[in-house]
Amino acid sequence: MHIAIIGASGYTGGELMRLLANHPSAEVVCATSRKQGGLPVAAVHPHLRGLTDLAFQNIDVDDIDADFAFLAVPHTAAMKVAGALLERGIKTVDLSADYRLPKDIFEKVYGVPHEAYFDAPYGLPELHRDEVRDAAFVANPGCFPTGATLAVAPLAEHAHTIIFDSKTGVTGAGNTPSETTHYPNVGDTFSAYKWTKHRHLAEMKQEVAKLGSGARCYFTPHLLPVNRGILTTAHILLNEPMEQGEVEALYRKFYEDEFFVRYQKPTLAAVRGTNFCDVAVESEGDRVVAVSAIDNLVKGASGQAIQNMNIMCGFDETAGLRLAGMLP
Ligand SMILES: NC(=O)C1=CN([C@@H]2O[C@H](COP(=O)(O)OP(=O)(O)OC[C@H]3O[C@@H](n4cnc5c(N)ncnc54)[C@H](OP(=O)(O)O)[C@@H]3O)[C@@H](O)[C@H]2O)C=CC1
Numbered sequence: 001m002h003i004a005i006i007g008a009s010g011y012t013g014g015e016l017m018r019l020l021a022n023h024p025s026a027e028v029v030c031a032t033s034r035k036q037g038g039l040p041v042a043a044v045h046p047h048l049r050g051l052t053d054l055a056f057q058n059i060d061v062d063d064i065d066a067d068f069a070f071l072a073v074p075h076t077a078a079m080k081v082a083g084a085l086l087e088r089g090i091k092t093v094d095l096s097a098d099y100r101l102p103k104d105i106f107e108k109v110y111g112v113p114h115e116a117y118f119d120a121p122y123g124l125p126e127l128h129r130d131e132v133r134d135a136a137f138v139a140n141p142g143c144f145p146t147g148a149t150l151a152v153a154p155l156a157e158h159a160h161t162i163i164f165d166s167k168t169g170v171t172g173a174g175n176t177p178s179e180t181t182h183y184p185n186v187g188d189t190f191s192a193y194k195w196t197k198h199r200h201l202a203e204m205k206q207e208v209a210k211l212g213s214g215a216r217c218y219f220t221p222h223l224l225p226v227n228r229g230i231l232t233t234a235h236i237l238l239n240e241p242m243e244q245g246e247v248e249a250l251y252r253k254f255y256e257d258e259f260f261v262r263y264q265k266p267t268l269a270a271v272r273g274t275n276f277c278d279v280a281v282e283s284e285g286d287r288v289v290a291v292s293a294i295d296n297l298v299k300g301a302s303g304q305a306i307q308n309m310n311i312m313c314g315f316d317e318t319a320g321l322r323l324a325g326m327l328p
């Protein structure tokens with residue numbers, strides 16, 4: 001199957017190319033970039049040298065010749081081309097936020113009008129696999145909401161309040177340098193940002209509600225001095241106390257058939273470079289602490305996008321994604 005990556009010069013675009021280089025049924029034939037057109041992909045992504053001879057193309061989506069596309073461009077840029085891909089019958093996974101929320105909530109949270117709205121399944125396969133299978137266009141979840149939702153899904157319906165406390169690596173901010181990501185401002189230090197109003201809270205609330213939970217949700221992100229990874233500590237306040245054994249059994253059962261969710265003590269190192277989400281829980285009666293770890297660029301973005309592609313195209317769901325982490 002021939003793949004186009006729109007926005008291939010960015011972090012998630014590079015990660016799509018790295019992962020697809022090992023996919024048995026997919027070949028990247030088009031890597032677009034507005035600024036790097038004509039340059040070899042390896043000039044921007046040196047880790048891919050020897051694995052691809054492609055050069056970036058600065059082309060319009062109407063000129064793309066491919067069977068499947070990934071949109072790896074910022075939110076509001078994806079909506080400008082999504083409709084054209086759909087009209088041309090090119091199945092697509094959108095990594096941006098443009099189709100993750102209902103139109104009115106998107107416009108409120110992102111503060112911009114949506115120019116080209118249509119409904120799309122929310123591509124968290126562990127919760128919405130059947131919808132993804134039948135879709136021509138899938139909205140890939142945000143990185144924080146992926147780890148947060150998987151941390152609480154088995155228990156959400158028993159909760160009245162959920163507090164998500166997440167720590168993320170810096171690649172979550174994309175490859176454009178900024179004051180926030182400037183090395184002396186992020187290295188050898190640690191801080192919270194958007195303490196109460198991060199835009200991903202809307203996705204978390206949406207997914208918790210879809211799980212049949214009326215729980216109130218709160219979220220505070222923190223910026224870690226690492227490149228990749230998100231560790232989320234979710235404080236789940238229960239309607240009724242539950243014993244450790246009961247909670248743990250619930251999690252193990254909920255995820256027993258999920259290749260990419262592993263019940264074990266989460267660390268960033270064990271999931272780095274992989275599509276795994278590691279999860280574990282500890283109960284103290286009416287509060288359960290659930291911790292999850294993902295790689296923001298893989299399960300939080302490009303890996304999950306390929307997992308969705310595999311489901312949409314009838315491939316083995318794990319194709320190209322059976323990678324171990326890097327330990328020690
Ligand atoms: N980084 C992460 O951990 C995650 C990112 N995402 C989402 O994935 C998408 C890509 O993120 P990421 O790779 O980190 O971002 P980057 O900023 O690293 O890359 C985005 C790429 O899109 C291209 N681009 C930028 N602006 C426009 C535009 N207006 N129109 C067309 N192309 C544009 C740029 O290429 P050029 O300038 O060369 O054209 C750039 O390389 C975003 O929507 C992001 O929110 C989702 C989950 C996790």
Ligand SMILES: CC(=O)N[C@@H](CCC(=O)OP(=O)(O)O)C(=O)O
Nearest residue numbers: 096097142143168169170172173
């Ligand atoms: C470190 C950092 O800045 N992270 C980003 C999350 C990026 C992401 O994955 O989310 P979207 O796909 O919704 O853009 C943030 O906090 O906004």
